Amino acid sequence: MTILVTGGAGYIGSHTVVSLLDAGFDVVVLDNLCNGSAESLSRVASITAKAPVFIEGDIRDSVCLSDLFSRYDIGAVIHFAGLKAVGESVLKPLDYYETNVGGTITLLKAMQSAGVHKMVFSSSATVYGLEAPTPYEETQPRGTTSNPYGSSKAMVERLLEDWTQAVPEASVVLLRYFNPIGAHESGLIGEDPQGIPNNLMPFMAQVAVGRRDKLSVFGGDYPTPDGTCRRDYLHVMDLAEGHVSALSSLEQPGVRAFNLGTGAPVSVLEMIRAFESQTGVQIPFEIVARRAGDLPEFWANPEKAQRGLGWFAKRDLDAMMVDTWRWQSNNPEGY
Ligand SMILES: NC(=O)c1ccc[n+]([C@@H]2O[C@H](COP(=O)([O-])OP(=O)(O)OC[C@H]3O[C@@H](n4cnc5c(N)ncnc54)[C@H](O)[C@@H]3O)[C@@H](O)[C@H]2O)c1
Known part of the structure; x- marks a missing residue:
């Protein structure tokens, strides 16, 4: 099966492309490189001895998307592409909503036109909001977010819920990441923030x-x-493997949320x-x-991911x- 990975030239995306190629999937990456690097994908190819297809393009570009879906037989989408700096989102809320929410709508429309109904979405623990008791559990409602970045993640979760209500064959997994760190054990790919790191x-x-x-x-x-x-830090390769586990649960229609953390x-x-x-x-x-x-x-309380996806974090802090x-x-x- 071919998986479209939006934002696949970024930090978590590039590590996930390694796990997908290792698991035998074909991969098409769509990334506009605003915070990613084409070099990361060359290195992915040296790690896995397989190359993902790379398309430099934007999730807000419906022409680019319809061309992509007509050229490749995409079975499911893993949707990482987005802007992620909390502080910047306070200064540039329109950019954040345009990319994170508007971009997701453009992507969903293109998927729908192409008959693709499966998505794994990069959500965040931030959707639990400011007042949620910890550890966070998926049974807790989304809470009050404190910045446009967090609000954009909560909005996309909500719009994916509405989409799966309207489209009976739609299947979505919301992965709520805690704090991914680390790098692939080869040392060839890792986190490469532009400017002063926020984390x-x-x-x-x-x-x-x-x-x-x-x-x-x-x-x-x-x-x-x-x-x-x-914070609940987890190894980025554990997180990457969580996406491969999530793909197998996309056979079931509807929307399901899972925490990915160590607990x-x-x-x-x-x-x-x-x-x-x-x-x-x-x-x-x-x-x-x-x-x-x-x-x-x-x-996180990570038990639901273990029960529902068979996933748990294997790598320790060392x-x-x-x-x-x-x-x-x-x-x-x-x-
Ligand atoms: N890193 C974290 O701590 C964390 C935690 C929770 C959720 N997330 C989410 O996970 C996803 C991936 O995070 P990351 O840390 O790998 O970030 P990243 O910035 O390294 O990767 C995002 C990628 O998306 C690309 N992109 C951005 N806007 C785009 C657009 N309009 N069209 C096409 N490509 C675009 C960027 O160039 C980049 O390569 C993001 O959605 C982020 O919000 C990250």
């Missing part, structure tokens, strides 16, 4: 490799065991210690003021650190 792990890796002086830890006075924020929260200070002990590299850091909008802690460092130290400037 802890790529920032720490850039400090370790000498691209940045020190790590700012936002807030040391949270109501958590060591005062720093706690174990880790604090910022624990992350620093784990990185230092696995790599031998010291991370200079400074505790600074809290960052607006950060929740003290949240993590592997996440070792693999991040292999990628970053072999590619100090990224791709």
Whole structure:
């Protein structure tokens, strides 16, 4: 079967393309390269000894999409393409809604015209909102989101629910990611943020490799065991494999949501210690003021994904650190 992977030249997308090719799927990647790299796909080809088809194009471009669906016999779509920087979404809400919501509508229309009704969507733990009790469970309703990025994910979940109501053969899996980190064990592909990284792990890796002086830890006075924020970090290859598992559940019509996380929260200070002990590299850091909008802690209850998809996170925190460092130290400037 051929899978269309939108955003497949990005961080999670490129790792998922490896898992798909390894599992025997054919892959067509559609990416406009606004935050991805064609080089990542060349490296995917060296890892798997198979090349995905790459189309440089935009999910908002209906002509490009209808051409793509007429040329390739797509069985299902894994939809990663989107804008993902929370802070930027506050400054550029229209861009975020246009790409994340508008782009998904354009994609769904093209899928529908081509008779393709299966989608795995990249959602996020952020849809649980600001007040949800942790661990987050799929039975909890979506909550109040605090920025346009989070709202766009919640809106797309809602529109996919409406789409599956209207189209009886439609089948959608919403994967709610927690905090993906790490890199493929080859060290050939990994996270390569443009500009200043927004997230802890790529920032720490850039400090370790000498691209940045020190790590700012936002807030040391949270109501958590060591005062720093706690998150549910999972290895990006575990996350990638979750998409392969999700594809097999698309035989069933309707919409289903699954948390993809480990279920174990880790604090910022624990992350620093784990990185230092696995790599031998010291991370200079400074505790600074809290960052607006950060929740003290949240993590997944991942049991539904184990029951429904047969998926659970297999790689531990040490592997996440070792693999991040292999990628970053072999590619100090990224791709
Ligand atoms: N990384 C995380 O922590 C995280 C957490 C939860 C959800 N997600 C979601 O997972 C998805 C993938 O995230 P990622 O970390 O790999 O991000 P990424 O930015 O590395 O990948 C997204 C890819 O989509 C492409 N893209 C963006 N707009 C496009 C458009 N209009 N048309 C075609 N391609 C376009 C980019 O060039 C990029 O290659 C995103 O939807 C993101 O919101 C990510």
